[in-house]
Amino acid sequence: MEETVKKTKRSVAKRAKLEAIKEAAKSGPATAYLKDVPTSPRKMRLVADMIRGQRVSKALSLLKYESKYPAARLEKLLLSAVSNWEIKNSDKKLEEADLFIKEIFVDGGRILKRLRPAPQGRAHRIRKRSNHVTLVVDSMAPQAEKASGKKEKSTEKETKE
DSSP: OOOOOOOOOHHHHHHHHHHHHHHHHTSSOEEEEEEEESSOHHHHHHHHHHHTTOBHHHHHHHHHTOOSTHHHHHHHHHHHHHHHHHHHTTTSOHHHHOEEEEEEEEEEOOOEEEEEEOGGGOEEEEEEOOEEEEEEEEESHHHHHHHHHHHHHHHHHHHHO
């Protein structure tokens, strides 16, 4: 007996896959981007490393009282990421979510090249760097559910054996 399986067009399957990805992205972690910040990536990374993995409330207080120049921009970006999370997860309360900075990374942006006069009629090149920052915020609660779900599955396997 042969089973007849209806083939779907590649374009239909691709569209369904993209829709599934969009549905999954509607809840869960929220992302905020900061592009073309006129500071060097190295200086921005010093502040980003300080808040990586921290809870949002602690990170906001660290950034508020940090004297380095990029701290103010990262504080604004973090508030934007929290706002994006609220929009994505409108059914959950912000206080109960226990948000933390899941991921933050700083990439180099475009470099403006300028010339500075040097002795004996020469010129030295000055590189004015910029950077791009990506910040991902997620709640601690889903991770606890996933961990408890894994424990339940492991106990089920032990009872079967």
